[in-house]
Amino acid sequence: MNRWGETPYEAHLPPETVLNQMEMAVIVCDRFSNVIYGNAFAQELFGFGGDEFVGHSALSLAIAEEDHEQAAELARHVLKGGVWEGTFCNLRADGSTVYTRAHAVPLRHPSGAVDGIVIFAREALRSNQREQDRYGLLERIGERLAGSLELETTLRRVATTLVPQFADHCFIDVFSGDRLIRRVSQHAGGWTPPPGTWAEVGDPVSYPPGHFSAKAMSRRDAVLVEDMLRHRFEAPSEQSRRLGDAMGITSVISAPLLVRGELLGVMSLALSSLSARPDPHYDGFDRDLLGAIAGRVAIAIDNSLLFEEERETALAFQKHLLPGDLPPKLDGLQIAWRYEPARPLESHGHGIQTQVGGDWYDVIPLSAGRVGVVIGDVEGRGARAAAVMGQLRAALRAFAQDDKPPADILRKLDEWVRTMTRPERMRSGWNSDDLVRPPLVSCTYFVYDAWSRVLEFANAGHDPPLIITDGQVGDLTFESEGAMLGVRGPGVGGEILFNEESTELKPGSTLVLYTDGLIDRRPRDDGEYHSREEARERVRQAVAAVARRDVETIANAAYEAVPGDINDDVAIVVIRTAGDELAVQERTFPAEPIMVSEARRLAADAFAAWGMHDEQAELACLLVSEVVTNVVLHAATTPAPRRELVLDGGGIAPAPFGGGAFDEDDWDLGVDLAGQLGRREPPAKEFRLRLRRGADAIWVEVFDTDMRLPRIRSAGETDEGGRGLYLVDQLASRWGARPTADGKAVWFELPLHS
Known part of the structure; x- marks a missing residue:
């Protein structure tokens, strides 16, 4: 109540x-x-x-x-x-x-x-019909101009709004340099001018001095021709005049496209007696209305031209930051890739996304024929995102040359991203709120060994790739999604962990890596919208349909799987492992001088079996000897670890003088304590020699348990040694050393000459 x-x-x-x-x-x-x-x-x-x-x-x-x-x-x-x-x-x-x-x-x-x-x-509006047409037209023209920054879209929308409501024919000509080019030729009823009459879209236009369009440009004001019968002689050509007569052109308005005092072109509307209009003639009010419309169109054209220039600059910038051509031939891998920048997002006053994004991909040759593959996405759009992407790609390439595990690489990359945070001093001083937040980056880094078929990887908040095995499509499972790079900003504690994971790929397996732009699409005109999971399922189905075809076909199928315009950059990398085993020889030797000749003999037999020329094989065997000799010599001079004495019952005997574990130099008792207590001798040192043959090169790797990485030193004239690595450096195409889980690997590469 x-x-x-x-x-x-x-x-x-x-x-x-x-x-x-x-x-x-x-x-x-x-x-x-x-x-x-x-x-x-x-x-x-x-x-x-x-x-x-x-x-x-x-x-x-x-x-x-x-x-x-x-x-x-x-x-x-x-x-x-x-x-x-x-x-x-x-x-x-x-x-x-x-x-x-x-x-x-x-x-x-x-x-x-x-x-x-x-x-x-x-x-x-509540007024007479013609006033409704005029005022409603001006309002709707403004809405269409606000919805796009692409020149062709902007002009097309203006023309389709004007024709047939306000005109039977619409022409918009815009200057390109000092030439006037027709950009729009719109006509009621879908009619098109016959060839050789009125200028077509893309053709240059030249108006004689007495033409109404020329007058509009010279006067910088709209020109009204109420009765075209008195101005037939002003047509640009005889063909234009004849067609105008045939179409019954009755009245024309031409208005200059001016912005900030600069003439961008001219816009013309025409009425025809062939239309069903009760009065196919313009008046002074219509001339003023078109002048107001032309002013808005000119601003939109200027914005579109500036936008297109900025976009082309950003695209060129990004294009040069991305890899131009990935390595054309990699042993044990087939690779295809796609990259497509986002189109501008057209909106009705809700913001327009105008810039390229920060998606990137790369394929990096590593030591001994292994390959690093990365795909990632930088948060945001525009030049800053593209610049961060370029720096990330360069940094990761540099870090990858250290040959460290993928998780270590992501940790270094995360630290590098967080250094991009910097304080910006404001006019009133600065505090912690003025810190520029580092960009957030998702990426996955893979390292693939084609000879062992082992794929190592670590993830930083990126979508998992698809994997095709025996024609079946699934997801490469991540045990941990990992945090995005740059998440831990200033004042945020806690360590960011990136888990090291690995899997063995079957022969002929295929990975489909992609950025989220592939599954985040704008619906097209049908209005159909797909969630991320629905879009991902469509990609799975499309890939499954061509799973046994070549990698280029798979990349195309993945790109075209989800309908709609791309709302964000799309990067796709498809890699397929070889179906055949690659040539490899491997053996473990005791780290003794006599084993140098044995290692050389193994190498000579392998090189002969692989069809190497005698001169190539001799050079390769020489370098094998140098690297193996270096390993053996350093193994002999490596300080022995402290050895423990073990009691019969498994306990450790106490040191007699309050020291730590047993060391035989601490004792001078004249008795064989080692014999009585049972000394645990360290195992004999070993090294492993691995030889790999690729299509265009061979790789030699020597593994040992010494953590010290070799370096080239300058040998004196009387020195007996110190020249081995210098020879390797001079004769091999590449060489290096990388840490392993239990020591190091020294490797070198030699090209194969046909």
């Missing part, structure tokens, strides 16, 4: 009764833009009787054809959770035109999911 003791009867009315009393149209659509409800005012506004439009597309509300694209964009935007407001031109059931101001919001399920669209609409 209210304060007067009365019970408001409205509280008991059903929602439909309340909505039918509103002086505003209320239309509810499902996810497919089909109308499921319209109140009484909606039926009155659009001129429909009963509920005949229920169950049909929202386009059945007689939205004018030129507004269909805008209606589709409205649906896509609202179904993503946004709101939209703008003006539509509607054709009522009786054939009259009404302009409606619409406000659209998402219809949400109690769970929060978007189930449909609710549109509130009212009549935009």
Whole structure:
């Protein structure tokens, strides 16, 4: 009850009764833009009787054809959770035109999911029909210009809005350098000019001095030709004049495209007596209206040209930061890749994403024929994201040459990313809030050994790749997703861990690596939207359909799997392992001088079996001897570890003079304590020689348990040694040393000459 003791009867009315009393149209659509409800005012506004439009597309509300694209964009935007407001031109059931101001919001399920669209609409103008046309046109032109920064899209939208509502023919010519180029030639009814008459899109245009378009550009003001019969002689060519006569051109307005005092081009509209217009002539009000429209179009063109210049610069910048051509031939691997920058995101006042992103990929040759593969994505867009991407790629390439495990590489890369945070002094001083947050980066780094087929990897918050084995598609499982690089900012404690993982790939296995732009797509005109998991499933299905075909086909199938325009950069790398075993010889030797000749003999036999020429084989054997000799000599001079004495019962005997474990130099008792107590002798030192043959090179690796990495030193004239690694450095195409889990590996590479 209210304060007067009365019970408001409205509280008991059903929602439909309340909505039918509103002086505003209320239309509810499902996810497919089909109308499921319209109140009484909606039926009155659009001129429909009963509920005949229920169950049909929202386009059945007689939205004018030129507004269909805008209606589709409205649906896509609202179904993503946004709101939209703008003006539509509607054709009522009786054939009259009404302009409606619409406000659209998402219809949400109690769970929060978007189930449909609710549109509130009212009549935009209450005046005579021609004034509605004029004012509604100006408002809708502004909305279309605000929705795009691509020049072709901008001009096409303007032309389709003007034709056929305000003109039968529309021409927009824009200067490119000192030449005037036709950019738009739009005509009512889909008609196109015959070749050789009116200039086509892309053709240069030249107007004679007396032509109305030339006058508009020289006067810097719109020019109206109310009756074209008196100006037929001003046509640019005889063919143009004849076609104008045949088309019954009656009236023309031409307006210059001016911005900041600079002439960008000219825009012309024409009416024809062949149209069904009651009065196919323009007047002074129309001239002023087109002048206002041309001013807006000129600003939009200028913005589009600046945007395209900026975008081309960013694309060129990014293109030069990404690898131009990946290594053409890698032993045991086939590789294909794709990269596509994002297109600008067109929006109705909700921001326009105009820049390239920071996706990157790389394939890095490592020691002994192994290969590093990385794919990643830098948060954000524009030049900063591209610059960070370029620095990341260069840093990772440098870190990778250390031949450390992938987890160690990601730890170093994470530390490097976090150093990009810097304090920026503000005018009033600075505090911790003024610190620029480091960019967030997701990436996965893989190291593949084609001879052992072992894939080592570590992940930093990136989507797992697909793996194809025996024609079946699955996910390469990460035990840990890992944190994104740069997560730990200033003042944030805790250590970021990147787990080292490995798996053995079967012969012929295929990995499909990608960035999230592949599965985050903008819906196209059909309005269909896919969640990330739905999109990922579509990629799986597309890849499965071509799983046994070549890597290029798989890359194309993955890229085309999800419909829609790319909303973010897309990078795809497809790698396939060899189906055959690669040539390798491996043996472990005691670290004794006599084993140098044995190692050389093994190498000579392997090189002969691989068909190496005598001169090549002799050089390779010489370098094998030098590296093995170096390992044996250092193994003999390595300080022996302290040896423990073990009691019969397994306990450790105490040191007699309060020292630590037993050391035989601590004792001078004249008794064989080692014999009595049982000394645990250290095992004999060993080294392992591994020889690999690739298509264009051989690799030699020598493994031992000494942690010390070799280095070249300058040998004196009388020194007997110190020249082995110098020879390797001079004669091998590459050489190096890398730490292993239990020591080190010294390696060198020699090219194979046919």
